[in-house]
Amino acid sequence: MKRIISMCLSVLLLSACLSACGGKESGSSGPSSQQAVQAGGSEALKGEITFWHCFTQGVRMEAVQAAADSFMKANPEVTVNIETMSWGDFNTKWKAGITTGDLPDMSIAQNTGEVAEMLNAQMLAPIENVVASIGASRFSENALADMTKDGTTYGVPYYSHAQVMWYRQDLLDAAGLDVPKTWDEFLEAAAALTKDGVYGAGVSMSPNDLLCTRYLNYYVRSGGGSLLNDDLTANLTSDLALDGIRFWVDVYSKCSPAETINYTVNDHATMFYQGITAFDFNSGFMISGVASNREDLLDSISCAPLPVMREGDPYYSAETTHIPLVIWKNSKHPEICEAFIQYLFEDDNYIEFLSAVPVGMLPSLTGISDLDAYKTNETVTRFADEAAVITEAVDNGRAIGFEHGPSVQAGLLTSQGIIENMFQDIVTNGTDVAEAAKTAETRLNEIFSTQAE
Amino acid sequence: MDSNKRLKRSAGGIGGSNTTRWFFVLPAMAIVICLLIYPLLSTLVYSFTNKTMTKTTFKVIGLANYINVLKDPAFFAAFGHSLLWTAGSVLGQVIVGFVGALSLNRIKNKKVQNLFRICAIIPWAFPAIATAMVWKWMLNGIYGFIPTALMNLGITGDMPQFLSTSRLAMPTLILINIWFGAPMILVNVFAALQTIPQDQYEAAQIDGATGRQSFVYITAPHIRTVVGLLVVLRTVWVFNNFDMIYMITAGGPAGASSTMPLYIYDTGWTGMMVGKASAASMLLLMFLILLCILYFLVIRRWEKEE
Structure with a gap:
């Protein structure tokens, strides 16, 4: 009897182990035609999907959760599991998931560069049904082009923003300075404002972020150059790039707190939010940041287009970011993902989401900004001029490195921290600029060749 | 039968x-x-393949990763920093923990002794992320409490940049790690001290032994095995420590505080070169195994002497 019981227990234990080890049943490798039909609404949706996003701030997280809840209410046989994580964790998690199989059904991506990396890993499913359903013409042409490979689109922008120059009008007025239009004027103004506990501008160099790459890209793009060559190798040793490196090292030494050598984007932006820096380069997220840190400064901040190399140079936009929504190839229910994405873009849901960070998250769909529900937002009204400056930059810009079209190299340019390490090396060890640039360029090209094989 | x-x-x-x-x-x-x-x-x-993070396929490339790693100056810089970080931290932790335990052992009032013991263990009660953030905040070169206090007291002319200069970053991290790790040594050594029979000290006192002689011939032999094991454990833990450095300096500035685990992380996760990172991991493993063998040989010799 005991033997029988022990055998039963063993079998139970084994089955528990096996069931625990077992993953999801194997799914389709992409949306099938039948599933595509279901997405069209002829049959009730049924199934469970997992959505990874990085909207960790309360309001944005709540807006997405509310949309998911109402979507599930409208589709009782659907479950949308939302997993929220930081941007850094997201990047780590999906890359590890390629090997482990732990991937979501749908997710956001940090930018179109990350979508290029996902595409390089061949992990995404086409999203053309969504584009067709919403209408391709309602999306930015550049944004869709950045997520299109061999004629197939793999991502849609959820919201957009672009880099512009933010400044403190009160400090400029007190110093009798105009808003700088060229890089030289910017340096001069930033240096002049570096006094009495205020710093002209921060130059943050943590290799865990992309700020040096971003800043160098501004300078190089303003001179008509690129951080990538036409053959998609890194270009840090052109005269323009070397000038740019020297320029930002100069800004660091004259206008930035020394501490920023280890600062990430959040640390960096917080300085402007708290009134520590007079200038910064960022998107409309600055408004909500200042509002939550120093509301008294809200009337003193404004933004302008990025400085140009010389007075009279043509307008340019150095960096536009579209935050994409993608569907993963491993998803068993791409039809639910497609339906949910369409639901997120429905006017009410979309405006509610955008209103979580007004002006910070600009609509990626045309027509939204004309709706009263959007226009009547207090922040949108108050910062209409700033929104116009950013919108112009969104319309005219692309992601870093995407001037050569979407490529995995463009994504890698910003995710490796190599340019940030180069700046740290120059500042900390006094390494010659040309030598440091050459070393960084070689390191980038080594990674490019490994990943883009 | x-x-x-x-x-x-x-x-x-x-x-x-x-x-x-x-x-x-x-x-x-x-x-x-x-x-x-x-x-x-x-x-x-x-470690013998060209495996990358974002590719499911890979091919065997022999010893190429090991050759690449051994040709990489950043690997040797990180190795050197690891040795400094480990030796400085473990030595500091043992000295501070040991002195603290001896001092605690001399307190006669049990309640006070327990209170100090509880206070000493407080750093271990906090998650590494909280510890790192608090230190990072206190040492911040713009508004940190410590740099501001040093400047306001006239000890330094301007705000010292503890975490943003290559000269100070690693010593600062070592000091933080000593603060963090010494209590564990303290508590363990203190426990070992409690096991030493008091009559041995009394006999030594009657024989006219000095305090130094009592320490050398009674205290040290009783606790050296415990200390030895703690050193082995702390060496492996500290050598492999990642979170503290990553969260405070991320290995910067310019790699001045980059240790082996950070090098491996950067290579494998950021650079996505899993093969190369694996080769570096295997080299690290071999080094730590060798180090542990040496430690255990010494400890075994002590045990035999007892």
């Missing part, structure tokens, strides 16, 4: 038909295989 047979049958003797015992052992075996053997073997295998 019958009862012996029954016992053997119920236990499922070797070569017997009863395989029940294997089902009971299976979960433990699965855990060991999944958590220890599989990662180790996969790291070993990947």
